[in-house]
Amino acid sequence: MSAHKIAKSLFLTAAALLTIPGLVTGQQMESHMGKLTGHADSGKQLYFRFCWGCHGFRGDGSGENWLATGNYPTQPYLNIQPRNFDAAVFKCRSTPTGTLPTDEDLYNSVGRGFVMTNMPSWISITNQQRADLVAFIKSFSPRFKSEKPGDPIKVPAEPKVTVESIKHGQELFQKLECWKCHGPEGRGDGPSASTLTDSNDQPIRPYNFAVGSRFKCGATNHDLYKIFMTGLDGTPMPSFADVIKPEDGWDLVHFLRTLQVTNKSPELALWESTKEGAEQIASRKIHGTPTGSGINQ
Amino acid sequence: MRLKVIVITLGLPLISFVALLSARPDGGGISGKVTYEGTPAKPKAIDMSKEPSCAKQHTTPITTETVVTGPGNSLENVVVYISAGAPDDSAPSQPATFDQKGCQYIPHVLAFQVNQPLKVVNDDQTSHNIHPLAKINREWNKSQPPGTPPILDKYDKPEFIPVKCNVHPWMHGTFAVLKNSHYAVSGNDGSFRLPNLPAGKYTVTAWHEAYGEQTQEVTISGSEAKNITFVFKAKPY
Numbered sequence: 158m159s160a161h162k163i164a165k166s167l168f169l170t171a172a173a174l175l176t177i178p179g180l181v182t183g184q185q186m187e188s189h190m191g192k193l194t195g196h197a198d199s200g201k202q203l204y205f206r207f208c209w210g211c212h213g214f215r216g217d218g219s220g221e222n223w224l225a226t227g228n229y230p231t232q233p234y235l236n237i238q239p240r241n242f243d244a245a246v247f248k249c250r251s252t253p254t255g256t257l258p259t260d261e262d263l264y265n266s267v268g269r270g271f272v273m274t275n276m277p278s279w280i281s282i283t284n285q286q287r288a289d290l291v292a293f294i295k296s297f298s299p300r301f302k303s304e305k306p307g308d309p310i311k312v313p314a315e316p317k318v319t320v321e322s323i324k325h326g327q328e329l330f331q332k333l334e335c336w337k338c339h340g341p342e343g344r345g346d347g348p349s350a351s352t353l354t355d356s357n358d359q360p361i362r363p364y365n366f367a368v369g370s371r372f373k374c375g376a377t378n379h380d381l382y383k384i385f386m387t388g389l390d391g392t393p394m395p396s397f398a399d400v401i402k403p404e405d406g407w408d409l410v411h412f413l414r415t416l417q418v419t420n421k422s423p424e425l426a427l428w429e430s431t432k433e434g435a436e437q438i439a440s441r442k443i444h445g446t447p448t449g450s451g452i453n454q
Numbered sequence: 455m456r457l458k459v460i461v462i463t464l465g466l467p468l469i470s471f472v473a474l475l476s477a478r479p480d481g482g483g484i485s486g487k488v489t490y491e492g493t494p495a496k497p498k499a500i501d502m503s504k505e506p507s508c509a510k511q512h513t514t515p516i517t518t519e520t521v522v523t524g525p526g527n528s529l530e531n532v533v534v535y536i537s538a539g540a541p542d543d544s545a546p547s548q549p550a551t552f553d554q555k556g557c558q559y560i561p562h563v564l565a566f567q568v569n570q571p572l573k574v575v576n577d578d579q580t581s582h583n584i585h586p587l588a589k590i591n592r593e594w595n596k597s598q599p600p601g602t603p604p605i606l607d608k609y610d611k612p613e614f615i616p617v618k619c620n621v622h623p624w625m626h627g628t629f630a631v632l633k634n635s636h637y638a639v640s641g642n643d644g645s646f647r648l649p650n651l652p653a654g655k656y657t658v659t660a661w662h663e664a665y666g667e668q669t670q671e672v673t674i675s676g677s678e679a680k681n682i683t684f685v686f687k688a689k690p691y
Contacts, residue, residue, distance in 0.1 A: 254594040254595055255592040255594030334580065334581040334599070334621065338621065349621050353620055353623075356593060390593060390594070390595060392595075393620030393621075394595070396595060396597065399596060399605065400598065400599055
């Protein structure tokens with residue numbers, strides 16, 4: 158081996174070692190959504206500027222904002238642990254439970270942020286930068302090299318909102334026992350609510366439908382339908398894909414909109430125009446805050 | 455050409471002789487007992503009053519199954535398996551069944567092989583969600599309302615996976631996904647049997663969900679039947 162070749166191979170080894178934390182060997186991680194292609198090396202710069210304070214140097218969700226420090230030695234600054242990218246378990250996906258999300262799912266999550274958590278909506282950076290971040294985030298887990306994302310679940314066209322659809326959704330809410338966690342009025346105060354923990358054994362609250370208009374994984378009916386069918390992996394929210402029919406899913410979506418009593422949706426307006434619906438909505442006094450405090454459990 | 459024929463005629467009996475040796479049905483085995491020393495924590499009572507359809511299925515008080523003991527300090531629900539020394543087996547096609555009945559998991563610890571079909575059944579009149587908290591395998595979480603078909607799945611890597619139902623916080627179980635067919639879960643008398651082990655050197659591991667893991671090296675010569683015991687230190691909490 159010539160001196161030149163040795164120098165070159167030494168340089169390459171050093172370069173490979175420097176590629177922490179992904180320890181990316183072989184090809185550079187990329188992300189693809191539509192016409193956008195994200196690159197992990199660009200994403201790395203952004204990650205260590207914007208993300209690592211919470212998600213940590215190793216992407217394991219143990220950044221300094223999570224670790225107990227300073228004036229509050231017993232309590233971390235954040236009340237919900239940031240996502241651990243090493244585990245590659247993600248809440249918001251278009252893919253079945255237990256499978257990896259698509260690049261677009263991760264891209265949407267970064268742009269959307271997570272309502273009721275400390276994860277903001279990263280619309281302050283460009284689309285290209287978000288795509289680069291997705292490529293880098295994927296390098297934390299070896300799963301993205303060995304596994305493919307799941308096949309996105311099919312979302313059929315939404316049928317028209319009718320009173321029958323809302324009523325049937327209400328029956329399903331009872332029958333599928335959504336109320337056990339989410340509460341009979343969807344306020345996140347069901348009998349099991351106070352016992353829930355996520356997959357890191359951290360306490361977690363069921364979603365309170367009565368506040369706001371957004372959900373964890375989006376604001377549209379389409380997003381809500383997906384949440385039923387994919388589940389929110391890493392949380393107590395299971396997938397219903399194997400147990401409910403597509404039309405049942407839409408009926409549930411329509412009913413859940415009527416639980417959002419402060420959000421003027423077509424579903425709420427229609428439900429309020431019926432006698433039963435008007436009485437039900439009137440009886441629901443608003444209480445609680447978006448963070449969930451002030452809710453009796 | 456002639457050489458090939460000779461090789462085949464000589465080779466066939468040799469191969470069948472080797473095959474006979476390794477498939478000897480009356481091979482050796484390891485059996486024994488799992489016990490504890492010290493004072494285990496008292497099982498906690500489970501209050502199922504929030505789930506009447508389950509509560510009424512039980513006539514005797516229900517307690518947590520984290521530590522289940524039997525007569526003579528015996529320890530139940532310990533997975534005893536060959537962790538080294540035995541080749542990986544191909545999975546049986548017979549599914550391992552995990553039943554939800556009376557808001558309890560039956561069995562509390564289910565051992566099965568990598569790539570063996572897993573079948574999760576709901577025999578209750580209430581919705582359960584099955585949430586195996588896998589770290590090495592894929593984590594999934596599915597709802598299973600009453601009367602819905604069994605959930606079928608399999609795991610492709612060995613792992614001890616805690617299983618829970620988020621709706622009923624007292625429901626905890628374990629999937630023990632193992633590499634070969636040489637395993638047993640100790641019964642109420644603490645006994646276990648690992649039959650049909652050819653002669654060789656084995657590492658036997660005993661795993662308990664609260665008391666951790668122990669290993670022993672066991673050498674079997676011929677069709678020897680070895681007897682071993684595992685003693686776990688009980689923690690009072």
